[in-house]
Amino acid sequence: MAPHPRSHREALFNHLQYLRAYSYFADVDLMEDAQIQQLHRGLMTLGQTLDRQTPELLEQWGVLLYRFYRQDGTGQDLDILPQLLANQLASFETVGSGSAIQDYALWELLRSAGMLLESVRRVPDSLLKQQLLESELDQALLSFAASDGAQRPSGDWPQQNAYWALAMWQLNQPAEIRLLTEQRVAKLARDDQQRRGAQAGRAFTLGFLVNAFLGQQACTGDYADLCTLPKEEEILPIEHRCSDSLYIRAQDLTEAELNQTCGRLTSQEQDFHLLLATDQQPVADDHNDALKVVVFKNWSQYNAYGQLLFDIDTDNGGMYIEGNPGQAGNQATFYAYRAWWQEEFQVWNLNHEYIHYLDGRFVKYGGFGHFPGKMVWWAEGMAEYVSKGHDNPQAMTLARDYGVDNWPSLEEIFATHYTDGLDRTYRWSYLAVRYFCENNREALQALGRSLKGNDFTAYDQALLALARENQADFNDWLSEQVDAMPQEMPQLMLAQAPQPRRENRYSYRDYLKPVHLASGEEHLHL
Numbered sequence: 001m002a003p004h005p006r007s008h009r010e011a012l013f014n015h016l017q018y019l020r021a022y023s024y025f026a027d028v029d030l031m032e033d034a035q036i037q038q039l040h041r042g043l044m045t046l047g048q049t050l051d052r053q054t055p056e057l058l059e060q061w062g063v064l065l066y067r068f069y070r071q072d073g074t075g076q077d078l079d080i081l082p083q084l085l086a087n088q089l090a091s092f093e094t095v096g097s098g099s100a101i102q103d104y105a106l107w108e109l110l111r112s113a114g115m116l117l118e119s120v121r122r123v124p125d126s127l128l129k130q131q132l133l134e135s136e137l138d139q140a141l142l143s144f145a146a147s148d149g150a151q152r153p154s155g156d157w158p159q160q161n162a163y164w165a166l167a168m169w170q171l172n173q174p175a176e177i178r179l180l181t182e183q184r185v186a187k188l189a190r191d192d193q194q195r196r197g198a199q200a201g202r203a204f205t206l207g208f209l210v211n212a213f214l215g216q217q218a219c220t221g222d223y224a225d226l227c228t229l230p231k232e233e234e235i236l237p238i239e240h241r242c243s244d245s246l247y248i249r250a251q252d253l254t255e256a257e258l259n260q261t262c263g264r265l266t267s268q269e270q271d272f273h274l275l276l277a278t279d280q281q282p283v284a285d286d287h288n289d290a291l292k293v294v295v296f297k298n299w300s301q302y303n304a305y306g307q308l309l310f311d312i313d314t315d316n317g318g319m320y321i322e323g324n325p326g327q328a329g330n331q332a333t334f335y336a337y338r339a340w341w342q343e344e345f346q347v348w349n350l351n352h353e354y355i356h357y358l359d360g361r362f363v364k365y366g367g368f369g370h371f372p373g374k375m376v377w378w379a380e381g382m383a384e385y386v387s388k389g390h391d392n393p394q395a396m397t398l399a400r401d402y403g404v405d406n407w408p409s410l411e412e413i414f415a416t417h418y419t420d421g422l423d424r425t426y427r428w429s430y431l432a433v434r435y436f437c438e439n440n441r442e443a444l445q446a447l448g449r450s451l452k453g454n455d456f457t458a459y460d461q462a463l464l465a466l467a468r469e470n471q472a473d474f475n476d477w478l479s480e481q482v483d484a485m486p487q488e489m490p491q492l493m494l495a496q497a498p499q500p501r502r503e504n505r506y507s508y509r510d511y512l513k514p515v516h517l518a519s520g521e522e523h524l525h526l
Helices: 010-025 035-047 055-068 083-090 100-119 127-134 137-145 159-171 175-196 198-209 215-220 255-267 269-276 299-310 351-361 377-387 393-402 410-414 422-439 443-454 456-483
Strands: 239-244 246-252 291-296 319-321 333-339
Touching: 010 055, 035 055, 035 083, 035 198, 035 291, 055 083, 055 100, 055 291, 083 100, 083 137, 100 127, 100 137, 100 159, 127 159, 127 291, 127 333, 137 159, 137 175, 137 255, 137 319, 159 198, 175 319, 239 255, 246 255, 246 269, 255 351, 269 351, 269 377, 269 443, 291 299, 291 351, 299 333, 319 351, 333 351, 351 377, 351 410, 393 456, 410 422, 422 443, 443 456
Parallel strands: 246 291, 291 333
Antiparallel strands: 239 246, 319 333
16 A cells, blocks of 8 residues: 555555455455555554555545454454544544545545444454554543534534444443443533533533433433433334234334234234144233334334333344233333344344243243243244244255254253344244254143143243253254255255345444435445
8 A cells, every 4th residue: 555645645545445355355354464454554554554544545544444443353453443443533633624535535434433332342352452452542522422523514424423433332341331431521511511502412412321221211311301202102103003912103004014013923823722722712911912113213223212212122133022021001012123134124033032931921921031930942942943844944044054962952041041042042942843843743742732821830840851862863854954954055046146244233223324425336245
């Protein structure tokens, strides 16, 4: 890379654009050490020589940081890169030019800080995480958020993005010191409120509060002076009734999509009732006679307004809240969002979560957590099996890749906890439920009758017997399923073009993107 950006702007821009495209369409894991080191040195040099007078280059530099360094992607010591990023942010603390190209550069610098922090928040041993937290990037973000430059002619989107990056910083901190960042951001927001009123509170709420997962409690408690709760009908203006026992509140579904959603839910009810022989009779003392389905237009909206409206944890892919079914007037609710990344319409996890409702209404006595244990495999395995049937290649591939000697036993699957990980919780539970559905459905129905009758002792004893009596047959059955899997990928799949390396679809928030900055060939995001 050329060390003098203003003298080689066009060549550098083309080079950086190439690297940006390479990060999406090439396998960066195949880069050799010498190439990685060369890239690292080039980005270091550019970080020291670029400034806001070369905004088109600064934009690309910011993107390359989070495309190549996230989750220790290069394996390189970051060295002074966090400080260089902080220095670049400092240069935007004055408003300066209000041009779009300046805005692109600033936006990507802020995104770079947040995306790097977001990429490592679940990776406790990450070198990148360690180096980011040892830097003073949080101070740079706080300083920028308090500056004149955080309010551009095009709006306060820079401040909201800085708040989001600070929320990512807080989530990476040990729990005992997270409050320090929170207090600093809140002080900044209150100072801003003296100047801008309600706008400052909105920026704090949607930028920081919901992205730090502080929720409704913080909004109505410590930050009630900054945070205003929206009304449900403002965010979810659409109401549609599928039947007396099922209705939808939605943010943006069309009439056709509402009808399709109703059809997908009601179509699997009969399968569930036949599978478990429920006679469509609810369990005793259950008042959950109707399910409310709340559908947001994407995860960003779910994350923000799921917390503010319904006080739910949103760091997930949607959730079913059964409540207390023994209480009259209780409302069971499934909180979900449109699968916005897919071409065909779908509500994400819709059928899976609906099975949880049917299971609680017609099979399991009491609410969530009523029984002392051994319910994860039943709840999640049943939801996966009824919603997917035999179409679960992830589970079958998992069994094949584990190898028979490493398969968990039925006894271990029955004892699964949510802390045992996604594979045990969903895929192995699915395989166990599928086995009994295909080979010993009567045993599965007997387990259901014990749960419906609130007889955990009978359920637990039956599980012990089933694990002992069916283990060998389960292994034989699963071996047959694995052996029947195609040994080679179909030619149609082999002929498909490689899929681009897209951003994690949950890493950013749609409402933080400046509306006046269009995506395009020079500003590519995938």
